[in-house]
Amino acid sequence: MNDVIKQALTALAPKVAGGIDGTAKFVIEGEGSIIIDGDSVREGDDDTDVTLTASAETFEGMMNGDVNPTMAFMSGKLKIDGSMSAAMKLASVLG
Template identity: 60%
Template sequence: MSEVINEAVKRLSAKLSGGFDGCAKFVIEGEGAIMLDSAGVRAGDDEADVTLTASADVFQQILEGDLNPTTAFMSGKLSVDGNMGLAMQLGSVLS
């Protein structure tokens, strides 16, 4: 598994210590995918209610708070497929 995925799982786990109400997947282009659900955060590529896709650089900027997820989406740096309500919920957690 990629070091980018391992680090992202650690950082997202800290932000979502109580898990996530729903099932979301972050796809980091060229690195892999991360699942977020009520059980917590883990590397994986399962079916999800919403899938967010971004480059490793954009994903890192979002995690570090340097890029707002909504801004990333509106500027085309983050794509969302599926339940937009869940994506917005996740975006508010990451902001």
């Protein structure tokens, strides 16, 4: 597991501690992917309800609050594949 994924797991864990409905995958371009399932966060590449893809820079900005997930999507920096409602719920947890 590389450092970007380790840092991402550390940043995401407290944000999803209350749990989310369904499953989601964050693909960090060139680094790997993270699965969120309920209240757990782990490295993986399973099929999920929604897949969000972004650069490491965009992902880091979303985690530290510098990048609004909705604005990242609208500007094309965040790609969403799958359930848009799951993505919106996840955005509220992250934002």
